[in-house]
Amino acid sequence: DPHVWLDPENAKAMVHEIEEALAKADPANAATYESNAEAVMAKLDSLVAEIDSELQPVKGRGYIVFHDAYQYFENRFGVSAIGSITVSPEVLPGAERISDLQEKVRSLDATCVFSEPQFEPKLVATVTENTNARTGVLDPLGAAIDKGPNLYFTLIRNMASSLKNCLLGSG
Structure with a gap:
């Protein structure tokens, strides 16, 4: 990673x-x-x-990410994904993997599945179809953030807010 x-x-x-x-x-x-x-x-x-x-209220709540890119953030702040849609954004999952993810989402009941702004959100919609899962966006590259001296701080704050809001069902 x-x-x-x-x-x-x-x-x-x-x-x-x-x-x-x-x-x-x-x-x-x-x-x-x-x-x-x-x-x-x-x-x-x-x-x-x-x-x-900020993340204290959601520690221990599982979620699914678009790709496995968050271990450094997760380890620092004590949150953890329970799965990823794809290991690499360049490799799309097959039907069996999507079916397994849908089952995981259903079994967790209303967890969050996160997309990223630079990738097609259709996969996330497919994974959450017929489930109670909420969706959110995580932007580990700052693709949707204006460049400048606060980009890094905004990136980390936005990731935390997106996680918290989705996991608490308030965003």
């Missing part, structure tokens, strides 16, 4: 490495890079506390 950025602790490690590389390449501005990195890492610490609190 290459989606390491979905854990803010990994993002902190990346910020640290970037800061060191910039300071080495541009020693005259090393203090600025260090100060900026410290500010971002403090924001990341706050983000972890915020998201951990």
